[in-house]
Amino acid sequence: MEGTLADRRYTVDRTRLIRRLRAVLPASALLAEEEEMRPYDCDGLTAFRQLPLLVALPESEEQAQAILRICHELRAPVVPRGAATGLSGGATPHPDGVLVSLAKLKKIIDVDPLSRTAIVQPGVRNLAVSGAAAPYGLYYAPDPSSQIACTIGGNVAENAGGVHCLKYGLTVHNVLRVRGLTIAGDIVEFGSAALDAPGYDLLALLNGSEGLLAMITEVTVRLTPKPELAQVVIASFDDVRKAGDAVASIIAAGIIPAGLEMMDRKATHAVEPYVNAGYDLQAEAILLCESDGTPEEVAEEIGRMRAVIERSGAAGIRVSQNEAERLRFWAGRKAAFPAVGRLTPDYLCMDGTIPRRRLAEMLEAINALSEKYGLRCANVFHAGDGNLHPLIMYDANQPGELDRAAAFGAEILELSVRFGGTITGEHGVGVEKIMLMAEQFSLVEIDAFHRLKAAFDEHGLLNPGKGVPTLARCREYTQARAGSASASARP
Amino acid sequence: MDALLEDWAGRIREAAGGGGKLAIRGGGSKSFYGGAESGEPFAVGDYRGIVAYEPTELVVTARAGTRLADLAAVLAEKGQWLPFEPPLFGPQATVGGMLACGLSGPRRQAMGAVRDFVLGVRLLDGRGEVLSFGGQVMKNVAGYDVPRLLAGSLGTLGVILEVSLKVLPRPVAESSLRLASDEVAALQRLNQWGGRPLPISASAWHDGVLTLRLSGAAAAVVAAQRTLAGELLDEAVADAFWQSLREQEHAFFAGDAPLWRLGLPSVAPPLGLGPTLIEWGGAQRWLRGGEAGAIRAAAARVGGHATLFRADATLKAAAGVFQPLPEALARIHRNLKQAFDPQGIFNPGRMYPDL
Numbered sequence: 150m151e152g153t154l155a156d157r158r159y160t161v162d163r164t165r166l167i168r169r170l171r172a173v174l175p176a177s178a179l180l181a182e183e184e185e186m187r188p189y190d191c192d193g194l195t196a197f198r199q200l201p202l203l204v205a206l207p208e209s210e211e212q213a214q215a216i217l218r219i220c221h222e223l224r225a226p227v228v229p230r231g232a233a234t235g236l237s238g239g240a241t242p243h244p245d246g247v248l249v250s251l252a253k254l255k256k257i258i259d260v261d262p263l264s265r266t267a268i269v270q271p272g273v274r275n276l277a278v279s280g281a282a283a284p285y286g287l288y289y290a291p292d293p294s295s296q297i298a299c300t301i302g303g304n305v306a307e308n309a310g311g312v313h314c315l316k317y318g319l320t321v322h323n324v325l326r327v328r329g330l331t332i333a334g335d336i337v338e339f340g341s342a343a344l345d346a347p348g349y350d351l352l353a354l355l356n357g358s359e360g361l362l363a364m365i366t367e368v369t370v371r372l373t374p375k376p377e378l379a380q381v382v383i384a385s386f387d388d389v390r391k392a393g394d395a396v397a398s399i400i401a402a403g404i405i406p407a408g409l410e411m412m413d414r415k416a417t418h419a420v421e422p423y424v425n426a427g428y429d430l431q432a433e434a435i436l437l438c439e440s441d442g443t444p445e446e447v448a449e450e451i452g453r454m455r456a457v458i459e460r461s462g463a464a465g466i467r468v469s470q471n472e473a474e475r476l477r478f479w480a481g482r483k484a485a486f487p488a489v490g491r492l493t494p495d496y497l498c499m500d501g502t503i504p505r506r507r508l509a510e511m512l513e514a515i516n517a518l519s520e521k522y523g524l525r526c527a528n529v530f531h532a533g534d535g536n537l538h539p540l541i542m543y544d545a546n547q548p549g550e551l552d553r554a555a556a557f558g559a560e561i562l563e564l565s566v567r568f569g570g571t572i573t574g575e576h577g578v579g580v581e582k583i584m585l586m587a588e589q590f591s592l593v594e595i596d597a598f599h600r601l602k603a604a605f606d607e608h609g610l611l612n613p614g615k616g617v618p619t620l621a622r623c624r625e626y627t628q629a630r631a632g633s634a635s636a637s638a639r640p
Numbered sequence: 641m642d643a644l645l646e647d648w649a650g651r652i653r654e655a656a657g658g659g660g661k662l663a664i665r666g667g668g669s670k671s672f673y674g675g676a677e678s679g680e681p682f683a684v685g686d687y688r689g690i691v692a693y694e695p696t697e698l699v700v701t702a703r704a705g706t707r708l709a710d711l712a713a714v715l716a717e718k719g720q721w722l723p724f725e726p727p728l729f730g731p732q733a734t735v736g737g738m739l740a741c742g743l744s745g746p747r748r749q750a751m752g753a754v755r756d757f758v759l760g761v762r763l764l765d766g767r768g769e770v771l772s773f774g775g776q777v778m779k780n781v782a783g784y785d786v787p788r789l790l791a792g793s794l795g796t797l798g799v800i801l802e803v804s805l806k807v808l809p810r811p812v813a814e815s816s817l818r819l820a821s822d823e824v825a826a827l828q829r830l831n832q833w834g835g836r837p838l839p840i841s842a843s844a845w846h847d848g849v850l851t852l853r854l855s856g857a858a859a860a861v862v863a864a865q866r867t868l869a870g871e872l873l874d875e876a877v878a879d880a881f882w883q884s885l886r887e888q889e890h891a892f893f894a895g896d897a898p899l900w901r902l903g904l905p906s907v908a909p910p911l912g913l914g915p916t917l918i919e920w921g922g923a924q925r926w927l928r929g930g931e932a933g934a935i936r937a938a939a940a941r942v943g944g945h946a947t948l949f950r951a952d953a954t955l956k957a958a959a960g961v962f963q964p965l966p967e968a969l970a971r972i973h974r975n976l977k978q979a980f981d982p983q984g985i986f987n988p989g990r991m992y993p994d995l
Contacts, residue, residue, distance in 0.1 A: 354789050374835055597771055
């Protein structure tokens with residue numbers, strides 16, 4: 150499945166490329182046989198599979214630099230890859246290019262408790278950073294669901310989020326400095342150990358750039374003091390609208406919860422038999438609302454949260470009484486994706502963000518679409534920041550189901566844009582949502598993105614066919630949309 | 641596009657076609673900051689007004705000419721604010737100027753900077769095209785993060801038209817403490833406290849006195865007061881003190897000696913470059929006077945950078961306002977400038993001489 154990866158083909162002399170790369174890499178760092186490369190043919194978006202021309206596994210920044218210099222000289226595309234847990238195909242290989250896995254760059258270079266920072270290589274796992282910081286009472290705050298496996302380099306490339314973003318921010322808020330390589334092999338430092346580095350905020354630009362601007366070789370992250378205590382309120386509602394109102398009321402009361410998550414009935418029913426989280430299965434929606442801080446702070450805030458949620462007409466409220474119970478309440482939410490995976494051969498995870506006030510409307514629309522396409526859909530929702538993850542269940546072995554699931558997902562994301570939101574909150578555009586960029590951006594804006602990209606990579610060699618569609622693709626998309634709109638308007 | 645923007649786009653295209661330069665000006669409150677203004681004045685301060693504000697969404701969208709003071713008043717009615725405390729430096733300060741300058745007040749180390757709160761922008765680029773990036777939602781990774789790129793870009797990439805910002809509720813309780821401390825001990829304590837879950841929202845050290853502000857739940861503030869054991873400041877005195885730092889009305893900032901702003905790793909030792917005022921837990925240090933080369937070298941040695949924040953035009957031209965960039969980074973800057981403003985018409989020289 151080449152899709153937009155075939156939009157531009159590159160003429161690369163594979164034999165020559167192998168010869169040049171062999172000269173700078175140990176034998177074990179270059180894979181050229183099909184069976185060796187097969188494990189690298191996709192990331193978390195398994196519906197898109199593509200063999201690269203070659204796979205390189207540099208063991209140092211110098212080797213990564215040598216690879217880029219050669220690829221740049223020979224005009225061969227380069228696709229960086231971390232742990233490949235991404236869900237949008239950001240690390241899908243390019244058929245004419247070298248897939249560069251940064252998995253071997255996995256050293257934690259320094260953890261400094263006094264400055265509350267850690268310097269790590271890109272292949273270090275998200276959770277390993279918190280593990281290394283734990284002896285000092287510190288942790289790395291962003292916690293994407295894949296945090297056991299996903300790596301910091303990928304987190305920066307995707308600007309990864311998690312369930313605690315409302316209070317603690319996204320990756321972009323927790324990274325101080327990124328050291329990387331341009332496609333030409335120049336070493337550059339974006340940001341610094343000091344705040345407000347001079348010049349344009351290229352560090353912010355790198356976050357979420359999906360490997361299209363530079364290859365990351367080292368990251369300085371900010372560490373956060375671990376709160377003394379955390380407690381979670383779990384509330385059930387007999388109507389999703391009431392749950393949505395409760396979210397708005399919590400914010401209106403001046404509370405910024407450490408986490409604020411919602412799950413619909415289909416999601417709780419998927420999760421409960423899998424992890425026994427103790428969720429109320431009668432509820433149409435449940436809300437998880439967390440407070441953290443000093444014991445005094447938490448007691449005060451939990452009291453305020455409880456009062457607001459009660460006034461919002463919750464059918465039931467419980468507060469975690471100990472750490473084990475708190476983790477159990479969260480385990481259900483964190484296991485939502487694999488739990489849904491047990492109910493269906495395949496599922497697509499959508500990632501739209503909408504203004505919170507449109508939530509109930511969105512869930513009703515998703516229910517209607519579920520009937521229209523004849524596919525089930527469970528919803529988990531980062532309610533605090535409006536980020537919705539509908540999980541569309543399908544069976545790839547049934548003819549037409551994947552296409553129906555994709556069309557269902559596209560309609561949800563189109564609706565997200567119409568509601569004033571975005572097609573992707575934290576999973577990235579990749580190859581999966583690249584055409585939907587035309588839904589959210591005008592041709593001149595798409596063109597500005599291409600010019601911005603060229604400022605870093607004039608020959609378009611870093612991760613081509615991802616993130617931003619060609620102008621020709623955008624025109625096709627808009628014409629096709631106009632055609633289908635006028636067709637459906639006919640009686 | 642409304643008539644005003646049509647007119648602006650026309651002037652931009654005219655300038656781009658005829659080798660013209662435009663000096664973008666909002667309220668003019670920060671025209672002292674950065675390289676000297678040059679080019680034909682391009683006044684944008686009248687494009688103002690709050691476009692959308694939904695307190696329960698924690699998002700406000702305002703036209704760039706909106707006065708910061710007006711925005712703050714509207715947010716305050718709902719118990720909310722911009723937690724990075726952008727300095728105004730004058731009642732005419734605008735939302736667009738705030739984003740373009742990227743400056744933050746005393747709360748920066750605890751709460752973040754403008755770039756951490758900007759969610760979306762609309763701007764006119766150097767071709768006279770209106771472009772929208774980002775949006776009005778907290779999580780958004782569609783397309784490159786141009787809104788954050790514009791923070792601190794000093795108007796060199798385009799005319800900012802509209803800005804969407806994340807806002808936060810004001811803390812329930814606040815109090816300020818004062819302790820006697822020398823510089824070395826103050827830096828040591830600030831960094832140690834930073835690693836503990838204490839609600840310190842601002843800090844300042846000058847002349848043997850360390851002042852701390854605590855913000856958060858009432859119980860947390862009271863508990864931290866006991867832990868930190870300083871002299872509790874009267875609320876009005878404390879407010880006036882933090883305000884005097886934010887707006888540089890404190891006595892340290894008086895007089896004509898050049899004002900240097902050093903951004904350093906918070907753990908950097910005292911640099912011994914003369915009278916110093918330390919903020920942001922050690923991460924921002926202000927100096928008066930001194931030799932530019934020595935200051936820049938000292939900052940770079942500890943992994944930081946130095947900005948000539950206030951000085952006369954001669955010194956600024958000679959020393960440069962911002963720490964010079966390594967060539968690989970400078971090249972990306974020139975390319976980005978070219979991408980947004982191909983004819984180089986916006987605020988030439990305001991950031992670096994060649995941008």
